[in-house]
Amino acid sequence: MTGEVAISTDKLTKRFGDFVAANEITFDVKKGEIFGFLGANGAGKTTAMRMLCGLSIPSSGQATVAGFDVYRQTEEIKKNIGYMSQKFSLYEDLTVWENIRFFAGIYGVPRSEIAPRAKEKLRQLGLYHQRNQLVASLPLGWKQKLSFSVAVFHQPEIVFLDEPTGGVDPVTRRQFWDLIYEASDQGITIFVTTHYMDEAEYCHRISMMVDGYIKALDTPTALKQNYGAESMDEVFFELARGAQRKGD
Amino acid sequence: MNTLLFLLQKEYRQIFRNPTLLRMILAIPVIQLTILPLAADFEIKNINVAIVDYDRSTYSRDLVHKIESSGYFVLVDYNGDPKASFGYLESDEADVIIEIPEGFERNLVRENHEELFLSINAINGTKANVGGGYLSQVIQDFNQEIRADWVFRKPNKRSAIAEMVTINRFNPLLNYQFFMVPGILAILVTMIGAYMCALNIVKEKEVGTIEQINVTPVKKHLFILGKLIPFWTIGVFVFSIGLFLVARLVYGIIPVGNVLLLYAYLSLYLIAVLGVGLLVSTYSQTQQQAMSLAFFFMMIFILMSGLFTPIEGMPAWAKFITQLNPVTYFIEVMRMVVMKGSSFEHISRHFAIMLGFAIFFNSWAVWNYRKTS
Structure with a gap:
């Protein structure tokens, strides 16, 4: 892990009318880090992530992602990141293989590299035999693994994962984190949101968002110490108890 | 690319x-x-006609026959009672009522002039227009035939008729x-x-x-x-x-x-x-x-x-x-x-x-x- 910064935000804010979804959030993510972004439903995690991905223009504040400005260089950012949304959003009427090929293609992965790399990737995932199946027919856990592979296939600098393991069984979740570690070992910075506190422990550093604010930011060990808690669950309850916004 | x-x-x-x-x-x-x-298809056929004939003369029957045989009209009623005909119009069974006045033939022959009364159901404006148009044409034809008849009978009493000849371009039929x-x-x-x-x-x-x-x-x-x-x-x-x-x-x-x-x-x-x-x-x-x-x-x-x-x-x-x-x-x-x-x-x-x-x-x-x- 080097000291270089992959993501840097300074008082980044998003308002929707009177509602402040993300309020002056400030943090840095180092290159190669696995950065956990925690918070209750409606805390503003997805909003913050969408701003960093260049999908949503901030209302105020500053931020750079992979060295590019979130206001003016959204398309440059998009070249350097991968994104996996909360809702499964690959094409259900295309096969596993076609989805990988399509997204690799529009990210500009050279044609000659796509097939060998896709083969290797699918073998790794254990999805090689299902490569000609329509994505619609896959179970959710496999879909999520496929989404992740598509998000990192073009070897981005940073990958954003929005609740990647929601609704997935514990075994698959475990496997999913193996994939995340693997990507991290290759030097990809991981920015991940989650509800599962056991997963929070897998992150290098985590931030806790409550009602649009970042209430805490540190390593899991340091957070537990600061709040005198046994587990991340307790830390979360301690912080989220005062939340005004009720999740959905 | x-x-x-x-x-x-x-x-x-x-x-x-x-x-x-x-x-x-x-x-x-x-x-x-x-x-x-x-x-x-806007071509209108089967226009229902009720005819009130007060005259019942040769000419009036000729006219009725002509209307019937034009192919566009269906005669639903032929009588001397306007009330009955109007009933047909009200119940939508007839689209047009034609009233042939008493003395139709006599006035035509003697005074060279007579009026017909058309009463058209205009709820469907297009049908009314087109139907009225067809009827006028039939009546005009009828007029010309009568005139031709007279000219034939009284060669000295010629009347000049300007006839129209139409060619339908681009869609002849x-x-x-x-x-x-x-x-x-x-x-x-x-x-x-x-x-x-x-x-x-x-x-x-x-x-x-x-x-x-x-x-x-x-x-x-x-x-x-x-x-x-x-x-x-x-x-x-x-x-x-x-x-x-x-x-x-x-x-x-x-x-x-x-x-x-x-x-x-x-x-x-x-x-x-x-x-x-x-x-x-x-x-x-x-x-x-x-x-x-x-x-x-x-x-x-x-x-x-x-x-x-x-x-x-x-x-x-x-x-x-x-x-x-x-x-x-x-x-x-x-x-x-x-x-x-x-x-x-x-x-x-x-x-x-x-x-x-x-x-x-x-x-x-x-x-x-x-x-x-």
């Missing part, structure tokens, strides 16, 4: 995997173009379908192009796949081209089936003009219409919204296009709207090239205007399509 190929490959794969869509692409031109022109089929085909191509294109993009919004695209570095105009080209080919395909299969085999319509010219215009027109579809999609979040919006425009596009009603007869403000409607120009070009055999010089203005529409709608759509909100 490479990116566009990937986008196109994906789009065509999805189209060919969608059986509903494929069936629609085939069924719409075949079924609709076979059925609709028959319903959109006044076949209404020759007029309607090209117009309806234009509408079908418009609907398929605009609807399918709009719904396709909005579906990606609903399912969420568009977000996965928006987070890639794909250029807006490439994404839009990737949507436009497949639906453009579908439009050309539907048009070809309509023109070569249905119009030719079912209606025997063979374009008098150059088919390539027709295709050149179609190509440009489809770009404009798909631009409308794209525009609708950028303003809609759900397929339901897109449908409602597209429906709103389609209603105006169809009714204000001169398809059913002549534009020349519309008030000035309505004429102005028809000039802003791309469908108007395509229907005009279709009719001009198919029926009259017009060449490029005659429709160069139409080309210029359609080019303007194509640029306008597509630029607006690209401008309003947001990868970042």
